[in-house]
Amino acid sequence: MSAAPQSQPLGSITSVSDRIQTEVQRAIQRSIKGVEYIASSAQVLGSTPKDVLLSRGTMQLYHYRPMTDEIYRIPILIVMATTNRGYILDMVPGMSFIEFLLKRGFDVYMLDWTAPRAEEKNLRMEDYVLDFIPQCVREVQRDSGVDDVNIIGYCFGGVLSLLYASTHLDGPLKNLVTFTTPIDFRGMKLFQNFSDRRYFDVDKLVDSIGNVPPEMIFSSFEMLRPASRAVSQVQLWENMWNDQYVKSYQMFDRWANDTLPLAGEYFRQTTKDLMWDNKLYNQTMTVGGRTADISKITVPILHAVAEHDHIVPSEASKPLIEKIGSKDKEEIVLKGGHVSLVAGANAVKRLWPRLDSWLSERSI
Amino acid sequence: MSDKAKDPMEVWHTFLGEMEKGFNSFANQTMGSPEFSRVMGQMTGASAGASKAFGDAMEKYLTGMNLPSRAQMMSMGERLQTIESQLHEIKALLNRVQADVVAEQGGGAPKPPRTRQPPSAAGGGGQT
Numbered sequence: 001m002s003a004a005p006q007s008q009p010l011g012s013i014t015s016v017s018d019r020i021q022t023e024v025q026r027a028i029q030r031s032i033k034g035v036e037y038i039a040s041s042a043q044v045l046g047s048t049p050k051d052v053l054l055s056r057g058t059m060q061l062y063h064y065r066p067m068t069d070e071i072y073r074i075p076i077l078i079v080m081a082t083t084n085r086g087y088i089l090d091m092v093p094g095m096s097f098i099e100f101l102l103k104r105g106f107d108v109y110m111l112d113w114t115a116p117r118a119e120e121k122n123l124r125m126e127d128y129v130l131d132f133i134p135q136c137v138r139e140v141q142r143d144s145g146v147d148d149v150n151i152i153g154y155c156f157g158g159v160l161s162l163l164y165a166s167t168h169l170d171g172p173l174k175n176l177v178t179f180t181t182p183i184d185f186r187g188m189k190l191f192q193n194f195s196d197r198r199y200f201d202v203d204k205l206v207d208s209i210g211n212v213p214p215e216m217i218f219s220s221f222e223m224l225r226p227a228s229r230a231v232s233q234v235q236l237w238e239n240m241w242n243d244q245y246v247k248s249y250q251m252f253d254r255w256a257n258d259t260l261p262l263a264g265e266y267f268r269q270t271t272k273d274l275m276w277d278n279k280l281y282n283q284t285m286t287v288g289g290r291t292a293d294i295s296k297i298t299v300p301i302l303h304a305v306a307e308h309d310h311i312v313p314s315e316a317s318k319p320l321i322e323k324i325g326s327k328d329k330e331e332i333v334l335k336g337g338h339v340s341l342v343a344g345a346n347a348v349k350r351l352w353p354r355l356d357s358w359l360s361e362r363s364i
Numbered sequence: 365m366s367d368k369a370k371d372p373m374e375v376w377h378t379f380l381g382e383m384e385k386g387f388n389s390f391a392n393q394t395m396g397s398p399e400f401s402r403v404m405g406q407m408t409g410a411s412a413g414a415s416k417a418f419g420d421a422m423e424k425y426l427t428g429m430n431l432p433s434r435a436q437m438m439s440m441g442e443r444l445q446t447i448e449s450q451l452h453e454i455k456a457l458l459n460r461v462q463a464d465v466v467a468e469q470g471g472g473a474p475k476p477p478r479t480r481q482p483p484s485a486a487g488g489g490g491q492t
Contacts, residue, residue, distance in 0.1 A: 019371070051459065055452035066476050073478040105480040117442045146478065193396055199405025208416040223395065227387035231380060360482035 029241035043251060046087030048098050053109070053139050058116040058123070058263070059132045061139055062086075063109050067102040072363035074174055075107040075144040077136060079164075081155035082128070082266070083217050085258050086112035088343050089154070091251050097342060097352060104356050106363065107144060111136045111157075116263040121210040123263035125270070126288030129163040137164075141172065148174040150363060152355075154342060155180050155312065159280065162320075165299065166285075166292040175362045176301045176326075177355065180312045180338050183294070183323060184281040185274050187316030190224055195275045202271045206264040214259040221259070224310050252339065281319060294320070300328035302358045304351055306341035307333055330358065 054061035078098075080086040089110070090098040101108050111133065116123060137149050149172050153161030158181025165173050182188060194200070205212070222229060232249070239245040262270075279285035285292040301324055305317045314333070321331045334341060334350045341351055394400060423433040432440075 023373070052452060052456055055449050055456065057449065068480070069476055070480040071476045071478055072480045072482075107478070117445055118438055119442055144478075190392060190395055193398075193401045194404060196398070196401035196405065198398075199402045201405065201409050204409055205412045208412045224392075225388045226391045227384045231384040234380065361484065364481060364485075 026241045030237065033240045033243075033246065034237070043092060043247065045092065045251060045254070046085075046090045047092070048090050048096055048102070050110075053143060054136065056132075056135075057120055058113050059136070060112045060114060061109060061136045062112060063143060064098055064102055066107060067099070068105045071105050071107045072360065073146060074148045074150050074363040075109060075140050075146060076101065076150045076152055076359070076363075077140050078108065078110040079133065079151060079153040079157035079161045080110065080112045081157045082113050082160070082262060083156060083260055085255060085260065086110050088255050088339065091255075091343060092247075095248075095251075095344065095348070097347065100348070100352050100356075104360065106359070109136070109140050109143075113260060115214070115260050116211055118210055121206075121264040124265045124288075125163070125273075128160050128266065129167060129287045129292070130290070133160060133164045134168070137172065147172050150175045150177070150359065152177040153179070153181060155338070156182075159183075159274075162280070162294050162297070163285070163287055163292045165297045166294050167287055167290045169296055169298075173299050175359065176297070176299050177304070177359065178301065178320065179304045179342050179351075180306055180309055180317060181303065181320065182274075182312045182316040183320040184316050184318075185278050186281075187313050187318075188275075188311075189313070189315075191220070192275060194220055194223075195271050197276050200271075202268050206268045210264045212262040212264060212267045214261045217262060218257065218259040221256075221311060248344065252344070256339075281323065283323070294323055295325045297325050299326060300362055301326045301330070302355065303329070303331045304341060304355070305331060305333045306336045306338055308336065309338045309341070311338040 049065045050062040051065070052060060053063050078086070078089065080089070090096045093099060098108055098110070140149050141147055151161045151164070151173055153159070153176075158178035161176060161178060162181065162183075165176055186192065195202070232253075236246070236249050239249075273279045273285060277284070280292075280294065283293045283295055301321075303317070303320050305314050306312075307314070309317070318331070321329050332351075332354055334354075336346050336350065340346050419434065423435060426433040
C-alpha cells in the first residue's frame with residue numbers, strides 16, 4: 001500500500017486552504033482504504049520461527065530458534081496469562097518482544113495456552129502451578145542442557161509464576177520477572193464488585209456451565225472501559241488513511257477478541273482464594289496443600305507496573321515488591337496501559353530495553 | 365490563540381478524549397455500586413441457569429429428532445482435538461529423536477554457545 005501523503009505534522013499546515021485540502025485528501029484515502037480494510041486478509045501474527053516441544057491439553061510449550069551466534073547461559077521461560085493468547089508478545093517482525101529477546105541473545109521458551117476443552121473443566125490451580133509449569137521447566141532444562149531457568153510472567157501468568165516460585169523454593173528458578181501482575185486483589189475494584197460474594201454465585205455458575213466462556217471474560221474486560229471500543233472505532237475511521245495505524249489496530253483488535261475460556265474449577269478457585277479472600281496478599285495461599293507464601297521467595301525479581309493499567313491498577317500490583325522476600329528486587333513504573341506496557345511502539349522504547357538491561361546482567 | 369486551539373480537528377479530538385474519559389468514569393462509578401453488583405450477580409446467575417435449562421431442553425429435542433446434540437458434537441470435537449494433540453506429541457517426539465540422531469552423527473546446525481556476556485561486562489560479547 002502507498003505511504004500516506006498527508007502525514008505532515010499539523011504545525012506545518014499554515015493556511016486554512018492547506019488544511020481543507022489535507023482533510024479532503026484524507027477523506028478520499030479513507031474511502032479507498034476503508035474498502036481495502038474490509039477486504040484485507042488477516043496479518044500473520046506469532047510468526048517468529050519456533051518448535052513445539054510439548055503439547056498437552058490446554059498447555060503448549062514453544063522454543064524459539066536463537067537468532068544470534070552466542071546466547072546467554074540461562075534460558076527464559078515466558079508464562080503467558082491464561083485468559084489470552086501468547087502472540088501478543090510476538091506480533092510482527094519489528095514489533096515482537098520475542099524477536100527482540102532473541103536478537104539480544106536470549107534463549108526463549110514460552111508456555112502458552114489453548115482453550116481448555118470441556119473435559120478440562122476440572123483443572124485446578126495446582127494443575128497449573130504444580131504440574132504444567134514444573135513440566136515445562138524440566139523440558140526447558142532438558143532442551144537447553146542448563147539447570148537454571150529464568151521466568152517471565154505476564155498478567156495472571158505472573159501470578160502463576162509467583163505461586164510456582166513460592167512452592168519451589170529450592171529452585172531451579174534463577175530470576176523472576178513479572179509484568180502487570182496483581183497481588184492485592186482489593187485493588188482490582190471493579191472486578192471485586194463484579195464478583196461480590198454477596199451476589200455472585202460462582203458455584204452455581206461453574207456447576208452449570210463448566211468452563212467460563214470467552215465472551216464472559218471478554219465482556220468483563222470491556223466493561224472496565226465501556227466507551228473505549230466505540231471511541232477506538234471512530235479513531236480507526238479517522239486514521240483509515242494511515243496504513244501503520246490500521247495495521248496496528250487490526251493486530252491488537254484481533255488479539256483482544258481472541259480471549260480464551262477459563263477452566264471452571266480454576267476460575268472458582270481464583271474467585272474464592274484471590275478475589276474474595278485475597279490469600280496471595282494475606283500470605284495464606286496454599287496450592288494443592290502446599291504453602292505458597294511469596295515472602296519466602298528470595299530470587300531476584302523485576303516487577304513492571306503500567307501507570308495507566310485499567311485491568312490491573314497499580315494499587316493491585318504495587319504491593320508485590322514490599323511483600324516479596326527477595327533482597328535483589330526492583331519495581332519499574334512505566335507510562336502505558338495493561339497491553340501497551342508489553343507490546344506496541346511504546347513497549348519497544350520503554351519496557352523492552354529496561355528488561356534487557358536487568359536480565360542480561362543476571363543471565364550469565 | 366494557538367494554531368492547535370483553532371484547528372477544528374484538534375478540538376474534535378480533545379472533545380472525543382474528554383467524552384471517553386467522562387463516560388468511562390461515570391460508568392465506573394455506577395458499576396462500583398452495590399446495586400450494580402446485585403443486579404449483575406442476579407443476571408449472571410439467571411443467564412447461567414437459563415443457558416443450562418435451554419441446553420437440556422434442546423438436547424432432548426435433538427435426541428427426539430435423531431440428530432446429534434451440541435454435547436455430542438463437542439465430544440466428537442474433543443476426541444478430534446485429543447487425536448490432534450497426540451499427533452503433536454508424536455511429531456515433537458520424532459523431531460527430538462531426529463535432532464538427537466543428527467547431533468550424534470555430528471550433523472545439523474550446532475546450537476549457539478551459551479557464553480554471551482552483557483554489554484556492561486568488560487570485553488563482553490556485546491550485541492550481535
